[in-house]
Amino acid sequence: xxxxxxxxxxxxxxxxxxxxxxxxxxxxxxxxxxxxxxxxxxxxxxxxxxxxxxxxxxxxxxxxxxxxxxxxxxxxxxxxxxxxxxxxxxxxxxxxxxxxxxxxxxxxxxxxxxxxxxxxxxxxxxxxxxxxxxxxxxxxxxxxxxxxxxxxxxxxxxxxxxxxxxxxxxxxxxxxxxxxxxxxxxxxxxxxxxxxxxxxxxxxxxxxxxxxxxxxxxxxxxxxxxxxxxxxxxxxxxxxxxxxxxxxxxxxxxxxxxxxxxxxxxxxxxxxxxxxxxxxxxxxxxxxxxxxxxxxxxxxxxxxxxxxxxxxxxxxxxxxxxxxxxxxxxxxxxxxxxxxxxxxxxxxxxxxxxxxxxxxxxxxxxxxxxxxxxxxxxxxxxxxxxxxxxxxxxxxxxxxxxxxxxxxxxxxxxxxxxxxxxxxxxxxxx
Amino acid sequence: xxxxxxxxxxxxxxxxxxxxxxxxxxxxxxxxxxxxxxxxxxxxxxxxxxxxxxxxxxxxxxxxxxxxxxxxxxxxxxxxxxxxxxxxxxxxxxxxxxxxxxxxxxxxxxxxxxxxxxxxxxxxxxxxxxxxxxxxxxxxxxxxxxx
Numbered sequence: 001x002x003x004x005x006x007x008x009x010x011x012x013x014x015x016x017x018x019x020x021x022x023x024x025x026x027x028x029x030x031x032x033x034x035x036x037x038x039x040x041x042x043x044x045x046x047x048x049x050x051x052x053x054x055x056x057x058x059x060x061x062x063x064x065x066x067x068x069x070x071x072x073x074x075x076x077x078x079x080x081x082x083x084x085x086x087x088x089x090x091x092x093x094x095x096x097x098x099x100x101x102x103x104x105x106x107x108x109x110x111x112x113x114x115x116x117x118x119x120x121x122x123x124x125x126x127x128x129x130x131x132x133x134x135x136x137x138x139x140x141x142x143x144x145x146x147x148x149x150x151x152x153x154x155x156x157x158x159x160x161x162x163x164x165x166x167x168x169x170x171x172x173x174x175x176x177x178x179x180x181x182x183x184x185x186x187x188x189x190x191x192x193x194x195x196x197x198x199x200x201x202x203x204x205x206x207x208x209x210x211x212x213x214x215x216x217x218x219x220x221x222x223x224x225x226x227x228x229x230x231x232x233x234x235x236x237x238x239x240x241x242x243x244x245x246x247x248x249x250x251x252x253x254x255x256x257x258x259x260x261x262x263x264x265x266x267x268x269x270x271x272x273x274x275x276x277x278x279x280x281x282x283x284x285x286x287x288x289x290x291x292x293x294x295x296x297x298x299x300x301x302x303x304x305x306x307x308x309x310x311x312x313x314x315x316x317x318x319x320x321x322x323x324x325x326x327x328x329x330x331x332x333x334x335x336x337x338x339x340x341x342x343x344x345x346x347x348x349x350x351x352x353x354x355x356x357x358x359x360x361x362x363x364x365x366x367x368x369x370x371x372x373x374x375x376x377x378x379x380x381x382x383x384x385x386x387x388x389x390x391x392x393x394x395x396x397x398x399x400x401x402x403x404x405x406x407x408x409x410x411x412x413x414x415x416x417x418x419x420x421x422x423x424x425x426x427x428x429x430x
Numbered sequence: 431x432x433x434x435x436x437x438x439x440x441x442x443x444x445x446x447x448x449x450x451x452x453x454x455x456x457x458x459x460x461x462x463x464x465x466x467x468x469x470x471x472x473x474x475x476x477x478x479x480x481x482x483x484x485x486x487x488x489x490x491x492x493x494x495x496x497x498x499x500x501x502x503x504x505x506x507x508x509x510x511x512x513x514x515x516x517x518x519x520x521x522x523x524x525x526x527x528x529x530x531x532x533x534x535x536x537x538x539x540x541x542x543x544x545x546x547x548x549x550x551x552x553x554x555x556x557x558x559x560x561x562x563x564x565x566x567x568x569x570x571x572x573x574x575x576x577x
Contacts, residue, residue, distance in 0.1 A: 373440060373496065380438025380498040381529070382468045382475050408473045410442055412494050 003119040008315045022288035030294045033078035062297045068098040089137045090238035101292040110241040114147020117247035121232050125152035130175040135159050139242025163191045178208035182215035186355045189226045199227045209234045214323040218348030254307040254319030277306040301327040333367045338400045340423045346395045352377045356414040361426045368405045375411050432567045434504045435483040439476045440496040443469050460486045464534035503546040504566030524557040
């Protein structure tokens with residue numbers, strides 16, 4: 001099932017020709033209309049004619065999150081204010097937000113990419129999408145919304161939270177498809193369980209799109225098994241339209257990144273050197289079709305790798321692995337690089353602990369992992385709890401090569417998140 | 431042999447937890463007959479013998495506590511030198527291993543029972559049924575209300 005079969009199955013050669021043509025346009029557009037790029041090009045002694053092949057992209061400067069902040073609100077705009085029709089912002093945890101503008105055409109292109117993604121997972125016009133991402137300045141919900149409407153689905157703009165109402169909406173309107181964060185999906189599952197609802201009998205769910213937080217394969221399986229649905233991994237970021245940058249097809253083995261709209265590179269975050277396909281590094285994206293805000297070599301801070309080889313679905317756009325972590329999420333304990341997702345992966349494989357966890361860093365050589373035990377599996381025996389703690393400690397140690405201190409907590413102690421969850425508490429000071 | 435249930439509550443080992451738990455029991459008018467706390471680096475299990483186990487478990491669960499209960503042995507101890515020796519000699523003769531034990535005293539030292547938590551309660555009860563031991567019974571439980 002394809003939305004734009006000719007472009008989704010385009011030959012690599014034709015795709016690369018298209019990419020270079022669009023890259024040249026984008027570079028020209030950025031250079032002419034955005035003082036930030038003009039300045040950088042002059043500093044690096046780059047002229048427009050220097051970008052003649054795809055490899056030449058490596059000569060171009062990176063754009064960072066800080067650049068977008070520094071030029072907030074209008075500094076990165078390549079068109080006049082009359083031409084823009086939509087604003088999204090992305091607030092970091094600190095400092096100024098980033099402003100992302102869309103022209104009418106940009107809104108339509110973003111919707112088109114979503115339409116490709118949805119059709120790829122088998123949706124049809126009679127499907128009902130319950131969109132549980134945050135509507136508003138955040139791109140997650142609106143961009144998905146427009147794409148799903150383009151396909152002709154019924155979209156329920158539920159937004160996140162108010163879980164009992166979500167459940168009622170799902171039952172009343174026979175929701176088949178969810179767009180949801182992984183942590184909220186897990187929370188929704190626990191609420192259904194508490195209410196004694198059977199996801200298979202009491203609902204008509206068929207699939208869910210999970211995005212906006214990194215999560216593990218174990219979490220996917222857990223959610224798939226609980227709801228009896230297919231879970232597809234979705235990747236996007238506000239700076240690159242939001243969702244729909246890369247998405248899983250029916251193979252559920254890596255996300256096709258729409259290379260006619262973006263050029264992707266994977267680099268070493270420390271040196272900036274490009275890495276070959278298959279190797280882990282930071283994803284860097286260049287927009288190819290954006291009018292309002294062309295962005296060159298954007299440092300996403302997301303760690304992934306390009307999956308080598310062709311996908312069985314026939315699409316020629318290369319795939320990236322699920323996000324392994326964020327360069328910002330990475331924590332260093334005893335000199336070892338650790339991503340919270342690695343710990344999550346371990347915990348998901350242990351029946352007697354709940355989904356919630358917290359990592360507390362108090363010094364540079366000690367990390368504490370706090371987990372909640374599962375109420376139903378508590379049998380009153382201290383030695384069983386001690387064994388459980390030892391088991392968790394050992395499994396985490398073999399995954400991250402650092403022995404953590406594991407604390408067993410009473411269920412309900414850790415904060416429940418209905419959005420992006422805060423997993424790491426860093427109390428260390430330099 | 432009368433069934434005697436022991437309540438176990440999982441608790442992080444920090445000040446105030448026991449207060450929170452016993453507050454629930456006090457409010458519901460649950461009488462605590464015996465208590466035992468076992469802790470291990472950061473967490474603990476608090477065990478109670480109470481007069482109304484089902485009610486206590488239900489109320490604690492409603493308040494979000496992690497609760498389980500299981501049957502234990504309650505063997506009467508005679509209040510004189512050698513009392514515990516006699517009971518433990520029977521247990522060892524029958525090769526019953528004690529997982530955890532504590533004492534329940536009724537009627538201002540009139541009667542004491544050794545609460546024994548074992549791995550296989552059914553097996554232990556069977557092994558002890560013809561031994562010369564007295565167990566906690568409901569009849570005495572009635573009396574215990576005056577404790």
